[in-house]
Amino acid sequence: xxxxxxxxxxxxxxxxxxxxxxxxxxxxxxxxxxxxxxxxxxxxxxxxxxxxxxxxxxxxxxxxxxxxxxxxxxxxxxxxxxxxxxxxxxxxxxxxxxxxxxxxxxxxxxxxxxxxxxxxxxxxxxxxxxxxxxxxxxxxxxxxxxxxxxxxxxxxxxxxxxxxxxxxxxxxxxxxxxxxxxxxxxxxxxxxxxxxxxxxxxxxxxxxxxxxxxxxxxxxxxxxxxxxxxxxxxxxxxxxxxxxxxxxxxxxxxxxxxxxxxxxxxxxxxxxxxxxxxxxxxxxxxxxxxxxxxxxxxxxxxxxxxxxxxxxxxxxxxxxxxxxxxxxxxxxxxxxxxxxxxxxxxxxxxxxxxxxxxxxxxxxxxxxxxxxxxxxxxxxxxxxxxxxxxxxxxxxxxxxxxxxxxxxxxxxxxxxxxxxxxxxxxxxxxxxxxxxxxxxxxxxxxxxxxxxxxxx
Numbered sequence: 001x002x003x004x005x006x007x008x009x010x011x012x013x014x015x016x017x018x019x020x021x022x023x024x025x026x027x028x029x030x031x032x033x034x035x036x037x038x039x040x041x042x043x044x045x046x047x048x049x050x051x052x053x054x055x056x057x058x059x060x061x062x063x064x065x066x067x068x069x070x071x072x073x074x075x076x077x078x079x080x081x082x083x084x085x086x087x088x089x090x091x092x093x094x095x096x097x098x099x100x101x102x103x104x105x106x107x108x109x110x111x112x113x114x115x116x117x118x119x120x121x122x123x124x125x126x127x128x129x130x131x132x133x134x135x136x137x138x139x140x141x142x143x144x145x146x147x148x149x150x151x152x153x154x155x156x157x158x159x160x161x162x163x164x165x166x167x168x169x170x171x172x173x174x175x176x177x178x179x180x181x182x183x184x185x186x187x188x189x190x191x192x193x194x195x196x197x198x199x200x201x202x203x204x205x206x207x208x209x210x211x212x213x214x215x216x217x218x219x220x221x222x223x224x225x226x227x228x229x230x231x232x233x234x235x236x237x238x239x240x241x242x243x244x245x246x247x248x249x250x251x252x253x254x255x256x257x258x259x260x261x262x263x264x265x266x267x268x269x270x271x272x273x274x275x276x277x278x279x280x281x282x283x284x285x286x287x288x289x290x291x292x293x294x295x296x297x298x299x300x301x302x303x304x305x306x307x308x309x310x311x312x313x314x315x316x317x318x319x320x321x322x323x324x325x326x327x328x329x330x331x332x333x334x335x336x337x338x339x340x341x342x343x344x345x346x347x348x349x350x351x352x353x354x355x356x357x358x359x360x361x362x363x364x365x366x367x368x369x370x371x372x373x374x375x376x377x378x379x380x381x382x383x384x385x386x387x388x389x390x391x392x393x394x395x396x397x398x399x400x401x402x403x404x405x406x407x408x409x410x411x412x413x414x415x416x417x418x419x420x421x422x423x424x425x426x427x428x429x430x431x432x433x434x435x436x437x438x439x440x441x442x443x444x445x446x447x448x449x450x451x452x453x454x455x456x
Contacts, residue, residue, distance in 0.1 A: 010261055014289035016253040019246055024282035026125045026244055026275055028146045028158035029139070036247065039160040043251040048265030049119065049170050050239065052256045052291075058238045058268045059293040061113050063321030065397045066353045071108055072324075072398025073101050074240060074269075074355070075440070076117025078432035079124045082144045085169045090176050092405030093118060094185070094237075096437050100444040106214070107448025113238075117402070119173040120241035120267045122166045123248075124431050125275045141430070145245055149430050163248050170266070174239065181237055240295075243270035246286055253290060261291045271295035271326065274360075277302075279309055288313050295324035297357065300337040304344035311350050324353040326400050330361025331381040334388065342392040355398040356385040363432065366412075370423045372433045375413030379446055390454040399447065403435040414439035 030036045064070045075097055077084075093116070101112040122145035131140045131151070138156040141149045145166040148155035243249045243264065252266035264270055270290075274297040276283040287294050294314060298307065307325075315323040325345070329337050345352060358381035362373045382399065389396040409418050409426045410433035427433075435443065 011289040014285075016250045016262060016286075016289070018289070019250070019282040019286040022280060022282040022285045023278070024246060025278070026142075026273075027246065027282075028142060030158050030160055032160075036160045039163055040247055040251045043163055043167060043248070046164075046167055047171075048252060048254055049167070049174055050265050050268050052259050052263045052265070054238070055263055055265075055268050055292050056259070057236070058113075058115075059321035061236070061321070062293050062324065062353055064111075065113055066320060066351055068395055068397070070111045070113045070397075071104055072113045072115065072353065072355055073097065073104060074115040074117060074398060075100070075401040075403045077121060077404060078402045078429060078434055079143050080118055080121045080169075080173075081430060082122075082165060082169050085172055087176060089406065090118075090173055091180060091185070094177060094180060094405075096403060096405040096440050099437075100440055103441065103444040103448060107445070108451055113398070114236065115238045115240050115269055116177070117240055117400075119170045119177070119239040120166070122169070123242065123244040125242075125244060125273050143244075143431075145248065163245070163251075166248065167252075167266075177237060238268040240269035240271065241267050242273050243267070243283070243287070244273065244276065246282060249286065259291070262289060264290045264292050267292075269293055269295065271297065271324075273297050274299040274328070277310065279306070279313060284310065284313060293321050293324065295326050295355070297360070298325050298327045298341065300329045300333045300361070302341065304340050307341055308344055308348055308350075311345070311348075311352070315350070315352075318349070318351050320351060321353075323351075324355055324398075326355045326357045327385070328357035328360040328400075329381065331358070331377040331384065333361065334381055334384050338385070338388050339392060342389065342394050346392065346394055353397045354389065354394060355400050356382055356396055357400040358382040358385070359400075359402045359432075359435075366420045366423065368420055368424070370410075370420070370427060370433075372420075372423060373411045375411055375418075375435075375439055375442075378411070378435075379443065382443070382446065383450055386450045386454045399443075401435060401440065401443070402432055403440045405437055408434060408436045410434050410436070411439055415442050 061070060065072050076093060097114055097116060101114050104112045123143040126140040126142055128140055130137050133151055138151060138153060139147065139158065141147060141156065145162050146158050249264055249266060253262050253264050255262055270292055271294065272283050272287055277296055278284065296310065296314070311323065327338055358378045359373060362377040362381060363371060365371055385396050406428065407426055408428050409422045410429055412418050412420065415438045
């Protein structure tokens with residue numbers, strides 16, 4: 001279905017700032033409202049980071065994923081940092097997503113929709129507004145878009161200028177990713193461009209390279225018969241982030257020629273986190289009025305009635321490609337908590353894309369003080385998700401992962417069986433633990449095997 005040609009229904013009584021009349025959770029406290037106003041005025045005059053036609057193209061692709069014609073791979077850092085806006089880190093992050101998508105395309109035999117969790121993922125929700133160390137209490141670190149991680153009063157001050165820095169770093173990231181893709185970095189004829197040097201001797205490297213060789217042979221055979229195949233020289237790539245800091249999102253919400261309504265042009269695919277999904281809250285109010293495809297994180301505390309009420313507000317027209325529900329239950333709760341939600345949404349005839357986030361419900365702390373996730377629990381939740389959807393007559397249409405292309409040791413287990421002692425070797429995340437390259441590729445191979453088992 002052509003999403004762009006569908007009738008558009010504007011949200012009643014909505015404007016980009018109408019969220020300010022609702023309770024807004026997880027927002028920074030800015031000491032100088034006048035400074036904030038000046039920054040937002042400047043931000044509103046800067047060029048957008050994405051375009052409305054890219055947004056609508058993603059909505060069409062998500063509509064196809066809802067129909068079972070695509071699989072969504074969404075992944076990236078738990079929280080980007082300004083310091084990591086470098087060419088090696090950005091290209092490695094892109095490489096691991098491309099390699100995972102190659103595994104999925106080869107194994108699932110269908111197109112993969114690639115969405116990066118980057119170019120704007122600079123804010124993080126916190127469980128408490130303040131943090132206390134050795135008798136000193138300061139505001140919590142809320143991501144580089146708000147304040148700094150150093151435990152000093154100056155660093156932890158919410159600084160409006162960081163909103164402009166977030167826009168600048170997002171633009172730099174987007175420009176580099178677009179240049180890489182347009183320059184042939186994602187060319188299926190040259191998957192060797194995607195190799196990460198540090199995994200040359202990884203346990204999964206040989207299996208991956210056999211897969212690459214098979215794809216290359218198939219591509220050359222096709223082109224021998226039919227000539228160059230359009231579309232194999234590049235891939236589509238989209239961005240996403242949790243739209244947490246609403247002043248920033250409002251400043252980048254624009255109207256455009258030839259398309260009615262309002263678009264959030266800070267990203268293609270914004271989502272609402274579990275902590276800010278209250279039906280009468282500011283985030284839901286903001287999201288109901290933008291034309292972007294949107295997602296909502298769904299945790300184990302959500303009831304069927306509450307979820308259906310949320311869907312009614314966010315997607316009243318049951319629009320193709322509009323709404324993605326990302327369940328994040330934890331491996332111990334998914335079997336009890338997910339089936340009633342699937343049943344309620346299915347009975348209501350709601351058109352949604354179901355996606356699994358096996359990361360956020362499986363976070364724990366180790367005896368030596370590290371926040372981590374066990375690969376077996378991540379794999380276990382994802383494994384159960386496929387089975388539960390199959391039993392419910394619904395379809396798991398994608399995954400949402402926190403991962404990196406760097407050689408980190410943040411999640412336990414995986415191909416190298418990382419232990420608690422390994423965590424201190426290369427634990428780099430300032431917020432949540434991420435899968436490294438090997439663990440990410442292993443999970444992609446699991447998805448292929450599990451999908452084949454449940455669907456065939």
